[in-house]
Amino acid sequence: MNANKKTVIVFSGDLDRAMAAFIIANGAAAMGNEVSMFFTFWGLNILRRPDKVKTQKSFLEALFGRMMPRGAERLGLSRMNFGGLGALMMKYIMKQKKVNTLRELIETARALGVKMIACTMSMDVMGLKKEELIDGLEFAGVATYLGEADESNVNLFI
Incomplete structure (x- = not known):
């Protein structure tokens, strides 16, 4: 076990x-910890490119892709979303309070060396292709996460 290694399942x-x-991951990385984030199922939507990317998909994969938010800027809140109004209000208040946006937090994580891993099994189930996700990711399955978690002293599920 490594006291300076943290893992987060998103x-x-x-x-x-x-x-x-991302706030937790960035905080840990800023403290000198090695951080791995494993994005699975709905967490993969955070990593989607905001622009549409042409890929070969089945009808169901294409339908599923249209139903999911495309990227960090289009995510809703877990509570009090009110059809997207809650997220708009939250972003407005964050801007007033000078809180980094999710996109900025992702860029900070990249700069700090946070390892971001997209779950390939979840990508297959949800019909997501590598080309649809942002740059700088690793692609792996659950065995990779478990290997990272075995070496970590903190494992979070968000």
């Missing part, structure tokens, strides 16, 4: 939970 695609995951 299962949720909600704005507030995504922000919490």
Whole structure:
């Protein structure tokens, strides 16, 4: 076990939970910890490119892709979303309080060397292709996460 290694499973695609995951990951990385974030199921939506990318998909994969938010800027809140109004209010207040946006938190994580891993099994189930996700990711399955978690002294599920 490594006291300077942290892992985070990012299962949720909600704005507030995504922000919490990146704030914790960035804080740990800033303290000199090695941090791995494993994005699975709805958490993969955080990593989607905001622009549409042409890929070969089945009808169901394409339908699923249209139903999910495309990228960090389009996520809703876990509570009090009110059809997107809650997320808009939260972003407005964050801007007034000079709180980093989710996109900025992602860029900070990259700069700090946080390892971001997209779950390939979840990508297959949800019909997501590598080209649809942001740059700088690793792609792996649950065995990779478990190997990282075995070496870590903190494992979070968000």
